Amino acid sequence: MSGNSTYNPSNGFTRWLDERLPIMRLGHDTAVSYPVPKNLNYWWTFGGILTFMLVAQIITGVVLAMHYVPTTALAFASVEHIMRDVNYGWVLRYTHANGASMFFIAVYIHMFRGLYYGSYKAPREILWILGCLIYLLMMATAFFGYVLPWGQMSFWGATVITNLFGAIPLVGQSVATWLWGGFAIGDPTINRFFSLHYLFPFLIFGVVILHIWALHVTGQNNPAGVEVKNKEQDTVPFTPYATVKDAFGLSVFLIMFAYFVFYAPNSLGDVENYTQANSLKTPLHIVPEWYLLPFYAILRAVPSKLGGVILMFGAIAILFVLPWLDTSKVRSARFRPLYKQFFWLFLVVCLVLGWCGGQMPDNVLFSVGGVDIIVTHLARVLTFYYFFHFIVLFPLLGLIERPKPLPESIAASVLGGKTAAAKA
Amino acid sequence: MADIHAVEPTRRDFLYVATGAFAAIGAGAAVWPLIDQMNPDASVLALASIELDIGAVPVGQEITVKWRGKPVFVRHRTEAEVAAADAVDITELKDPQTDDQRLMAGPDGKLEKQWLILVGICTHLGCVPLAYKGEYDGYFCPCHGSVYDTSGRIRKGPAPTNLEVPPYQFVSDTKIKIG
Numbered sequence: 001m002s003g004n005s006t007y008n009p010s011n012g013f014t015r016w017l018d019e020r021l022p023i024m025r026l027g028h029d030t031a032v033s034y035p036v037p038k039n040l041n042y043w044w045t046f047g048g049i050l051t052f053m054l055v056a057q058i059i060t061g062v063v064l065a066m067h068y069v070p071t072t073a074l075a076f077a078s079v080e081h082i083m084r085d086v087n088y089g090w091v092l093r094y095t096h097a098n099g100a101s102m103f104f105i106a107v108y109i110h111m112f113r114g115l116y117y118g119s120y121k122a123p124r125e126i127l128w129i130l131g132c133l134i135y136l137l138m139m140a141t142a143f144f145g146y147v148l149p150w151g152q153m154s155f156w157g158a159t160v161i162t163n164l165f166g167a168i169p170l171v172g173q174s175v176a177t178w179l180w181g182g183f184a185i186g187d188p189t190i191n192r193f194f195s196l197h198y199l200f201p202f203l204i205f206g207v208v209i210l211h212i213w214a215l216h217v218t219g220q221n222n223p224a225g226v227e228v229k230n231k232e233q234d235t236v237p238f239t240p241y242a243t244v245k246d247a248f249g250l251s252v253f254l255i256m257f258a259y260f261v262f263y264a265p266n267s268l269g270d271v272e273n274y275t276q277a278n279s280l281k282t283p284l285h286i287v288p289e290w291y292l293l294p295f296y297a298i299l300r301a302v303p304s305k306l307g308g309v310i311l312m313f314g315a316i317a318i319l320f321v322l323p324w325l326d327t328s329k330v331r332s333a334r335f336r337p338l339y340k341q342f343f344w345l346f347l348v349v350c351l352v353l354g355w356c357g358g359q360m361p362d363n364v365l366f367s368v369g370g371v372d373i374i375v376t377h378l379a380r381v382l383t384f385y386y387f388f389h390f391i392v393l394f395p396l397l398g399l400i401e402r403p404k405p406l407p408e409s410i411a412a413s414v415l416g417g418k419t420a421a422a423k424a
Numbered sequence: 425m426a427d428i429h430a431v432e433p434t435r436r437d438f439l440y441v442a443t444g445a446f447a448a449i450g451a452g453a454a455v456w457p458l459i460d461q462m463n464p465d466a467s468v469l470a471l472a473s474i475e476l477d478i479g480a481v482p483v484g485q486e487i488t489v490k491w492r493g494k495p496v497f498v499r500h501r502t503e504a505e506v507a508a509a510d511a512v513d514i515t516e517l518k519d520p521q522t523d524d525q526r527l528m529a530g531p532d533g534k535l536e537k538q539w540l541i542l543v544g545i546c547t548h549l550g551c552v553p554l555a556y557k558g559e560y561d562g563y564f565c566p567c568h569g570s571v572y573d574t575s576g577r578i579r580k581g582p583a584p585t586n587l588e589v590p591p592y593q594f595v596s597d598t599k600i601k602i603g
Contacts, residue, residue, distance in 0.1 A: 305583070
């Protein structure tokens, strides 16, 4: 898709610049003349939304760092200082804290979009892997950030997560001590987490550039899942078509974001985190932020420390090899009647796993013949399905499924809606 | 590489390998301080031991003190708790240890069976277990449901090992030094 540049410097300065640093050309080719499939739907606006969220998080974060103090004695008080004393501190902090949740909502939609339309398949494997890497970095960044307010959940969440490394045979305890810089979470820990929380978004930014680069090499996937064959018929220029669509999608997204910031700023957080960290008292119920709950459920579902840790990280690691697990040649679930059903089942499984992660593990769901079925049992079944979906269904469905006929081209799928079998 | 078919390594090959090896050692030496700076520093290591008067803890109660930033349980066990801990068949345990192996002798050389000193950190993922809770009336971890007995041994749940016994000694009948 990275065809010839159509950039035309319009005046003396831009001509002079273009011969020395063709940055205007890069911008033009990337965001103006870049051809996008003309059938993209609103699920494709989340890339732009995510870019916006990354920038918003970096800006609010840099500003918050001007007022925050990363020590165990002052961290909690400095966050309250931001909320009460700093001019507009409350809106900056609420934007940053809820921004993290919005970032994850957007990334999950973006990822499930990719799963539904087969965006990870050849030739977009690297694009997908870079996305997985961004997701991993996002989770690490969110984790570091959650520790900084030094509330009870900050402290105990950090304790649980850093102790995961203690499950590594032989060197586990040394690794945990190395992460803490002491024998428990303390001053050295919060200080380094602050440093890393500041660094990681810029790592994400770097990988995002690679992600967009890879995207512009292969071109976007699209709801029909067929490649662009004729640039004239199948694509439209990024500006104004995608720009305006992205802007509209972003506006709607920002309305939801604003609702949370202004009307329900603490609804996604845990009240426990408004109690200062106390290393002698564990809260009765430790839960991570909502976006990590499915993985937390997997961790708790396994009755072995090392096994739980392996499955939890495995649940993320398996995403990286997905392009080679899926044997189907058809990308879009529109033309995959079987996969489509399992896709929705998988989505439900992930949501219910998340629900399990937020419950007390011993809560009884129902009783059958005197036997109590508890949350842990449900989580085990769902954990099994999670891996079954990747390891068994993805390879198997491609072999046994009979896909519907694909549209001849993107143009045909758009224009032939009344006649073609392409209509989903 | 014109000499790719050469059988004998040349002086140049030797120089390549030697230079590469030296560069690798140099890079390792440069990176090590960047990694090791994250380990506990001298000021953290200096706070290694505390002395504690335990005479005021009544039978059947427990206090929690802080040592190296971690909670330490000092439990004055009842006769019944000691008996329950002793009666366990250790072959049934996940992390087999007798009660006696988890205790220290007093200044007179006799085992202080009524004093149980533990690091109050669940060996699963580091939460602080609740005392006098759980099936064995020992400890119960609220995070992921590990159950410990009155000797702090793991009996049920995901924790892999018994609650850790910190290094300590009896300075006198009612005084201990932890660390």
